[in-house]
Amino acid sequence: MKDFNINIVPTTTASIVKFEANRFLTRHENFEFKNIDEAKRSPLAQQLFYLPFVKTVYIAQNFIAIEKYDIVEWSDVQQEVADQIEEYLNKGGEVIREEKTSTGKVPVTVYAESTPNPAVMKFVANKKLVLKSVEFKNIDDAKNAPLVQKLFHFPFVKEVFIDENYVSVHKYDIAGWDEITMELREFIRNYIEDGNEVLTAETIKTQETEKVQEENDDAAYKELDDTSQQIIAILDEYIKPAVASDGGNILFDSYNEENKTVKVILQGACSGCPSSTMTLKSGIETMLRDMLRDKVQYVEAING
Numbered sequence: 001m002k003d004f005n006i007n008i009v010p011t012t013t014a015s016i017v018k019f020e021a022n023r024f025l026t027r028h029e030n031f032e033f034k035n036i037d038e039a040k041r042s043p044l045a046q047q048l049f050y051l052p053f054v055k056t057v058y059i060a061q062n063f064i065a066i067e068k069y070d071i072v073e074w075s076d077v078q079q080e081v082a083d084q085i086e087e088y089l090n091k092g093g094e095v096i097r098e099e100k101t102s103t104g105k106v107p108v109t110v111y112a113e114s115t116p117n118p119a120v121m122k123f124v125a126n127k128k129l130v131l132k133s134v135e136f137k138n139i140d141d142a143k144n145a146p147l148v149q150k151l152f153h154f155p156f157v158k159e160v161f162i163d164e165n166y167v168s169v170h171k172y173d174i175a176g177w178d179e180i181t182m183e184l185r186e187f188i189r190n191y192i193e194d195g196n197e198v199l200t201a202e203t204i205k206t207q208e209t210e211k212v213q214e215e216n217d218d219a220a221y222k223e224l225d226d227t228s229q230q231i232i233a234i235l236d237e238y239i240k241p242a243v244a245s246d247g248g249n250i251l252f253d254s255y256n257e258e259n260k261t262v263k264v265i266l267q268g269a270c271s272g273c274p275s276s277t278m279t280l281k282s283g284i285e286t287m288l289r290d291m292l293r294d295k296v297q298y299v300e301a302i303n304g
Contacts, residue, residue, distance in 0.1 A: 019064045024128075043093060048064075055067045109125070110185050113247070115269040117270070127192070128164055133249050157170075263301075
């Protein structure tokens with residue numbers, strides 16, 4: 001099984017295409033190289049500059065973006081470039097020569113942010129932690145998530161949810177946030193700063209398997225009725241960004257045409273939140289009613 005898979009992602013700028021990886025490429029935020037001399041820290045970027053149409057190479061944590069000269073069209077060369085990057089990575093090629101600080105650590109900042117759920121605190125880092133959201137209900141769920149395993153060693157940690165650049169911690173009532181926030185924030189910051197794994201390679205491979213499942217789900221999505229597809233589109237465009245900012249996630253489960261009921265799955269700070277019922281009724285339910293007219297009357301949470 002290949003460790004790296006590259007997905008071609010067009011951008012709003014016609015001359016730039018992103019080559020998105022299913023795994024992290026560097027622990028740093030981003031790099032920009034305008035020529036082969038500037039790319040001394042990146043053997044991969046140097047190799048890409050041997051392609052005569054490459055003008056600029058941008059490297060972020062999980063993607064490479066390339067700006068081209070006008071001598072070619074992306075439609076003619078993008079698959080060749082994607083294959084070249086994928087082959088390079090799967091042969092163990094170096095992306096960035098890491099330059100560590102004198103302490104051997106990569107500087108990281110983490111700040112705590114409250115959520116609508118009084119039992120959940122969101123710890124936001126200045127770097128990407130995962131490529132896909134993951135929820136852990138207990139320590140058994142976290143067998144391939146070293147950071148989460150250690151968080152569950154704190155007796156007041158009940159559940160953990162991780163998305164892109166933050167960790168949402170759901171606590172038991174035995175401790176107040178004023179007593180434990182600083183301790184958790186410093187623990188998470190130190191853990192990340194020391195370069196420790198958030199998820200293991202095994203978990204990443206599991207996520208790759210899930211990606212295949214998602215592709216199958218895409219096929220299943222196309223077979224859904226029009227109303228279900230409209231509901232999913234509304235959730236993705238209007239609801240998910242707001243929910244994510246509060247440290248949670250929402251997923252479509254089902255739609256019943258007979259009783260006009262939508263069922264959703266709540267994760268992270270949204271799961272078990274006292275205000276989630278109000279959010280469902282006054283927010284999501286109202287929006288779906290307004291946008292889909294008489295097709296939706298009720299929204300229910302499976303686990304909220």
